[in-house]
Each structure stands twice: as structure tokens, then as C-alpha cells.
Amino acid sequence: MGTNLDFAILIFYFVGILAFGTFFQKYTKTTKDFFLAGQRFSWWLIAFSCVATLVGSYSFVKYSTAAYNNGISSTMSYLNDWPWFALLLFGWLPILYFSRVRSIPEYLERRFDRRTRIAATVIILIYMVGYIGINFFTLGVALRPILNWPVMHIVIVIAVIAAVYVTAGGQTAVIMTDLAQGVILILAGLVVFFLGIKALGGFSAFWSHLPQSHKVAFAQPVKPASFNSIGVFWQDGMANSAAFWFMNQGIILRLLSARSVKDGRKALVAVFLVMMPLATLCVCGAGWIGRALVNAGLLPTNVDPKNIFVAVTHLLAGPGLFGLILAALSAALMSTADTLINATSVVFVNDIWRPLVKPNRPDRYYLKVARISSVAAALTGVILVPVYMGFKGIYQAHAAFTAAITPPMVVTIMLGAFWKRYTPQGAFWTLTGGFAAMLVSMAVPVIIVPFSHGMEAGGSYLQAHTYMRALYGLMVSAAIGVSVSLLAKRRKVSPTLLCGDEKRKMREFKGAPINEKPGARLRLILKGSSVESESPVAFVSSDTLRALAANPGDLIYVSDTRWWTGGLRSFHARVALGETEPGTVEVPDSVMKGAGMIHGQTVLVEKEM
Numbered sequence: 001m002g003t004n005l006d007f008a009i010l011i012f013y014f015v016g017i018l019a020f021g022t023f024f025q026k027y028t029k030t031t032k033d034f035f036l037a038g039q040r041f042s043w044w045l046i047a048f049s050c051v052a053t054l055v056g057s058y059s060f061v062k063y064s065t066a067a068y069n070n071g072i073s074s075t076m077s078y079l080n081d082w083p084w085f086a087l088l089l090f091g092w093l094p095i096l097y098f099s100r101v102r103s104i105p106e107y108l109e110r111r112f113d114r115r116t117r118i119a120a121t122v123i124i125l126i127y128m129v130g131y132i133g134i135n136f137f138t139l140g141v142a143l144r145p146i147l148n149w150p151v152m153h154i155v156i157v158i159a160v161i162a163a164v165y166v167t168a169g170g171q172t173a174v175i176m177t178d179l180a181q182g183v184i185l186i187l188a189g190l191v192v193f194f195l196g197i198k199a200l201g202g203f204s205a206f207w208s209h210l211p212q213s214h215k216v217a218f219a220q221p222v223k224p225a226s227f228n229s230i231g232v233f234w235q236d237g238m239a240n241s242a243a244f245w246f247m248n249q250g251i252i253l254r255l256l257s258a259r260s261v262k263d264g265r266k267a268l269v270a271v272f273l274v275m276m277p278l279a280t281l282c283v284c285g286a287g288w289i290g291r292a293l294v295n296a297g298l299l300p301t302n303v304d305p306k307n308i309f310v311a312v313t314h315l316l317a318g319p320g321l322f323g324l325i326l327a328a329l330s331a332a333l334m335s336t337a338d339t340l341i342n343a344t345s346v347v348f349v350n351d352i353w354r355p356l357v358k359p360n361r362p363d364r365y366y367l368k369v370a371r372i373s374s375v376a377a378a379l380t381g382v383i384l385v386p387v388y389m390g391f392k393g394i395y396q397a398h399a400a401f402t403a404a405i406t407p408p409m410v411v412t413i414m415l416g417a418f419w420k421r422y423t424p425q426g427a428f429w430t431l432t433g434g435f436a437a438m439l440v441s442m443a444v445p446v447i448i449v450p451f452s453h454g455m456e457a458g459g460s461y462l463q464a465h466t467y468m469r470a471l472y473g474l475m476v477s478a479a480i481g482v483s484v485s486l487l488a489k490r491r492k493v494s495p496t497l498l499c500g501d502e503k504r505k506m507r508e509f510k511g512a513p514i515n516e517k518p519g520a521r522l523r524l525i526l527k528g529s530s531v532e533s534e535s536p537v538a539f540v541s542s543d544t545l546r547a548l549a550a551n552p553g554d555l556i557y558v559s560d561t562r563w564w565t566g567g568l569r570s571f572h573a574r575v576a577l578g579e580t581e582p583g584t585v586e587v588p589d590s591v592m593k594g595a596g597m598i599h600g601q602t603v604l605v606e607k608e609m
Contacts, residue, residue: 009323013330014161039257040559040595043266045566046258048183050251050267051275054244055185059283061138064309067287070227071214074287078280080237081245085272087418088245089265091499095417096252097261098505099496104247104413105351111416111497112424119431120409121351127405128249128344132381134401135337139330140385141306155385158330162337163378186275188328189282192309195316196289200296209292225456231467235403239470243406246413249347250339259557259567260608286312337381344377345370403466404442407473408434415481418499426485434477441469448472506609512553514609519549521606523561527580528589528599536571538605539578539586548607550575555608558585560597569596572608 067074101107104124109117139158140151147154200206207215218229225231245251258264290308293299293315303311313325349370358365412430415422441448445457448465451472457465465472495501496508506514522544529539538556540548550556552575559570571591580586585605597603 003319003322005319006323006326009320010326010330013327040259040557040570040572041257041263041567042563043258043263043270046254046263046267047270047275050254050271051186051279054271054276055279055283059279060185060189060286060309061141061306063283064285064287064290064312065305066227067284068290068305068308069287070219071210071216071288071291073214073216073219073227073229074284075280076218076229076232077236078276078283080233081241081272081276083237084242084245085268087499089268090502092246092413092417093255093264093268094261094502094505095497095499097256097258097264098502098509100509102256103249103347103350104252104409105347107497108412108416108427111493112427116412116424116427116431117351119428119435120412121347123405123409123431123435124247124249124347125344127243127247127409128340128347129377129380130384130401130405131248132337132340132344132377133384133387135340136381137385143326143330152382152385155382158337159378159382162341163375184324185328186278186282188325189285190278191321192313192316192325193281193285193289196285196293196312199298199316200289200292205296206289206292209295210288211291211295214288214291222453222455225466228455228467230453231455234471234474235467235469239406239410239474240402242410242414243402247406247409249343253343253346254339259570259572289316337378341374341377341381345373348373348377403470403473404438407438407470408477411474411477411481415478415485417497419485420493420498421485421490422481423485423488423491425488426481429484430477430481433480434473437476437480438469438473441465441472445469451475510555510609515549515551515554515607516609517549519607520547521604522547523602524583524585524605526558526592526597526599526601526603527584527586528592529586530589532588532590536573536587536591537576538573539576539580540605541580541582541584542577543582544580544585544605545575545577548575548605550607552576557606557608558587558595559604561602561604571595575607 063074063077066077096107099107099110101110105117105120108120136155136159137151140154143149143154144151197203197206200209219227219232221230222228255264255267258267286309287305290299290303290312293312294301294303299311299315310326314322317325349366353369353373354361354366358369408431411434412427415430416427445465448468452465452468455465455468496505503514524540524544538558545552548554548556554575555572556575557570557572559565559567571587571594573587573591578586585603592599
């Protein structure tokens with residue numbers, strides 16, 4: 001498949017994204033830069049980046065296959081995150097942002113104890129590295145009929161490219177490359193869908209060529225075992241969606257990279273209301289079009305559902321456009337894998353190396369370890385690819401993996417954030433006992449039967465009860481956590497680590513009273529200073545201080561005047577009264593240089609809190 005032009009475009013994409021990602025190495029000087037990108041990005045950039053992570057390469061292949069086999073009901077998996085929306089916006093996001101944690105295990109230690117953190121670290125590392133492997137495997141499967149290479153050769157090349165730019169630029173490189181890749185993959189998915197509509201003769205013709213069974217919004221309740229409404233609800237809507245938004249370290253880092261909780265919320269609203277419906281059309285569209293093309297006689301009836309996205313794209317797209325769409329498929333992989341590689345290094349450094357192996361070392365030492373661990377994460381993902389080759393399909397492989405790993409962590413996070421009575425003993429035994437129960441269910445899948453709603457097993461061992469293992473895990477883990485906590489002694493918990501009382505969280509985050517007076521957004525001239533301080537301080541005149549409605553010690557946000565930089569060139573600082581000229585703001589040279597700014601340029605300054 002493909003012409004020399006298509007291959008040239010694909011190669012150009014990989015070279016370009018590698019150069020683009022490594023360019024941002026200059027913005028990565030500390031572990032905070034590497035992990036959180038300086039917490040300076042605007043909501044719209046975070047939203048695009050989240051979608052690029054949400055739509056992995058497995059999404060195009062997995063959901064196109066599901067859409068080809070099941071029709072419109074394939075959207076169940078992408079549009080069932082709504083139960084978690086309010087808890088994420090008003091509960092979990094403020095807890096993480098204002099408590100200044102860098103990882104989920106760090107939060108669990110502060111909420112509970114050290115042993116809970118260790119148990120959580122093990123589970124989360126398995127989850128993320130396994131996810132990296134799924135993404136590598138999927139792109140290998142998708143590109144194999146095009147490149148005619150063995151899957152492992154494709155995987156190794158992709159892994160090297162992703163590891164190089166993540167290692168160089170950290171979270172900043174991830175966010176900026178994901179912005180580009182998010183735009184590419186959404187446009188490509190829409191192009192394939194609308195080209196298919198055109199080829200079929202319009203939407204009415206497309207709809208008429210779909211079987212009646214493909215026109216319903218929900219699959220059958222419990223049959224077939226490979227795809228049904230109840231199973232998808234528990235595995236994807238409950239376990240996997242909660243894990244993605246509350247446990248997935250890559251998404252957590254993305255939200256913590258926003259300039260404020262307010263911007264994080266805006267990003268999530270944009271993702272849920274706009275980006276996810278678009279993403280659903282992008283990843284499912286080729287499957288729907290493929291089924292209609294087969295019924296219209298434009299595709300052979302023996303087309304492999306696992307390759308339907310590539311088959312439809314090859315039929316509809318001419319030379320050059322086919323290469324661009326293949327680049328989008330690659331972008332989908334890179335945008336998810338790079339996030340997970342960076343997130344794995346965060347957990348490794350923050351929860352294993354720094355506290356347990358080499359404490360109290362300089363920050364530059366931990367930055368070096370973070371980069372090495374990024375390479376190790378990519379390598380481990382490659383090693384796991386042969387495991388996924390044993391499954392009949394990518395949808396089932398992905399579902400089996402997430403259903404087996406996520407329930408104990410999901411229950412621990414939910415009870416920890418939203419139930420004050422939850423104790424360290426309850427949390428530890430939820431994780432360890434729940435994880436052990438999941439392992440037992442793989443060896444003895446018959447114990448899932450009471451939770452299966454009468455559904456057929458649909459496989460053996462890990463593949464048996466693929467979906468309903470999630471319900472079994474959630475129920476068993478919750479039973480362990482609640483019963484142990486009710487029997488254990490109560491412990492006082494900091495309100496910062498629980499849902500509610502956001503004003504208090506903000507005061508503790510700032511370390512001073514919150515200033516809610518509305519102030520102006522000013523254009524000021526940036527000046528450098530050789531005076532350094534432990535945390536960035538920006539000196540302004542008394543007139544400027546009044547215009548900002550700020551008090552000394554308040555947090556301000558200084559950014560480039562060009563909105564489309566998305567916060568890449570920006571920083572936070574504590575404002576102070578200084579002997580500076582009106583209309584200027586003076587900051588340390590190192591802060592100015594770290595944000596990519598220069599002496600004498602015009603900047604926007606506004607009060608945060």
C-alpha cells in the first residue's frame with residue numbers, strides 16, 4: 001500500500017516531530033520543568049494535548065474495528081465518561097493542584113502512609129508501562145501491511161523516536177508535540193469520514209448501506225461476550241474511564257501543567273463538550289464507512305476488520321493524502337506513548353528513586369535519572385509487545401489489560417478523595433487485597449460468574465470475562481476498603497487532601513490570604529535583574545501594584561503578548577514593591593531566560609491570587 005510520496009511524507013513526519021520535540025530541551029532545566037512544564041500553559045493548549053493523549057494509535061485501530069463490527073454502538077466506549085465529570089472538575093483537580101503533589105503515589109502517602117505509596121507505585125508502573133506496550137503494538141499492526149516490515153521492527157523505530165524527544169524536552173516537549181499531533185489526528189479522522197460519505201454518494205446513501213443492527217446507540221445487554229452494553233459500561237465507563245482521568249499519571253501531569261485550576265477546568269470542559277465528540281467521530285468513522293463500503297460493493301467482503309482503518313484510508317485517499325493520514329495514525333501513537341513515557345519517569349523518580357534509593361541529591365541529578373528512566377520505560381513497552389500479540393483483537397487486549405489492573409487503584413483514589421473515614425489500613429488492603437483478587441480471577445475465572453450478569457466467559461484465563469472482571473474487581477476492592485476502614489481507628493486528615501473547602505486549599509497553596517480583588521491586565525516592559533531568590537520575585541512600582549489590585553506576596557502571571565504561544569513563554573512570580581519605573585516589571589535574569597523571554601520586551605501581567 002502507498003506510493004513513494006506517501007512514504008516520503010511519513011518519513012518527513014517522523015523526522016519533523018523528532019526535531020520539533022527536541023527543540024524544547026531549552027525549556028527544561030529542572031525536574032519541575034521536566035515533569036510539570038513549569039505549570040504555565042493555557043487551557044486551550046492543555047485541551048488539545050489531552051485529546052491527543054486520549055486518542056492513541058490503538059484508538060484508530062481499536063475503535064474502527066469495533067465500529068465496523070458493531071456500528072454506532074461503538075461510541076459507547078468514548079462517550080461514557082460523564083459520570084466522572086463533576087468529581088474531576090470540583091473534587092480531584094483542586095486536590096492535586098493545590099496540594100502540590102507530582103504523582104498519585106505521592107498523594108496516597110500524604111493521605112495515608114508510606115506502604116500505601118509503595119503498593120500504589122507498583123500498580124501504576126505496571127499500568128503505564130503496559131499502556132505504552134499497547135500503543136507500540138497497535139501502530140506496529142497498523143503499519144505492517146504498508147511498510148511490509150515485521151511488527152517488532154516498526155515498534156523499535158517508533159520507540160526510539162518517542163524516547164529521544166521525551167528524554168530531551170520532558171513535559172514541555174510532550175505538550176507542544178501533542179498540540180501539533182492532536183490537530184493532525186482530528187483533521188485526518190474527519191477527512192476519512194467525509195471522503196467516505198462523498199464516495200458513497202451522500203449521508204443518506206451511507207446510512208442506507210449500514211445494516212439495521214449497526215444503527216442502534218447501544219449494543220445488546222450481555223451478548224456477544226466480545227462487545228455488549230453492560231460489559232462496556234463496567235469495564236470502560238466505570239473502571240477504565242475513572243482510571244484514565246483520576247489515575248493515569250500522564251493526564252494528571254497534563255492538568256497540573258495548566259497555569260491555574262481555572263485553566264485546568266476550562267481545558268476539561270472543552271475536552272468533554274467539544275473534543276471528545278469530535279474524537280469519537282474521528283476514531284469510529286472509518287469503521288462505519290468501511291461497513292457501508294463493503295455493503296455497497298466498494299470494498300471486498302473478506303476485508304480484515306483489524307485493518308479496516310488502513311483499508312478504508314487506502315481506498316479513499318489519493319497519493320500524498322494517504323501518507324498524511326498515516327502520519328496522523330503515527331501521531332496518535334506518539335501523542336499517547338510520549339505522555340506515558342514521561343509519566344512513568346515521574347513516578348519512578350518521585351516515588352522510588354528520590355525517596356527510597358538516592359534521597360537529598362541536587363535537582364540536576366534527578367533530572368538525569370528522569371531522562372534515563374524515560375528510555376527504560378520505552379524499552380519495557382517494546383518488550384511487552386509480544387504479550388499483546390496473543391489476543392484475537394486489540395479491543396479485547398486493551399479491555400483485558402485495563403479491567404485486570406485498574407479496579408483496586410480506582411477504588412483507593414475515590415474513597416481517599418471523597419470519604420473522610422477511609423483509613424491507611426483500608427487503603428493498603430484495598431490495593432494489595434484487590435490486586436491479589438484480580439490475579440486469582442485470572443487463574444480461576446469462575447469466581448467472576450456471580451458478577452457476570454449471565455454473560456458468557458468469552459475466552460480462557462486472562463481473556464475470560466474480559467469486561468466483567470472490572471465489576472468483580474471494583475466490588476471486591478470496595479468491600480475490602482470499607483470493611484477494613486470501619487474496623488480500624490479513625491485518623492485525622494488534612495482538608496487539603498479531601499474534596500471540598502477550595503478556599504482553604506488556595507490559602508495553603510499560596511501560603512497567605514487569598515486576594516480576590518479584581519485587577520487590571522497590564523502591558524509592561526520586562527527588565528532583567530542579577531538578584532536571585534529561592535522562588536521567583538517580580539518587582540513593580542506602587543502604581544503598577546495598585547493597578548493590579550495586588551498586595552506584596554500575591555502570585556502574578558507574566559506571559560508573552562502573543563496568545564497563540566499558549567503559555568510556553570510565561571512564568572509565575574510573587575509580586576513585590578521595588579524601585580522600578582512605572583510600566584515595568586523586574587525579574588531575575590534566570591527566570592526571564594528560562595521562559596524564553598528577553599530584556600525590554602512587552603509582556604502581559606495579571607494577578608492570579
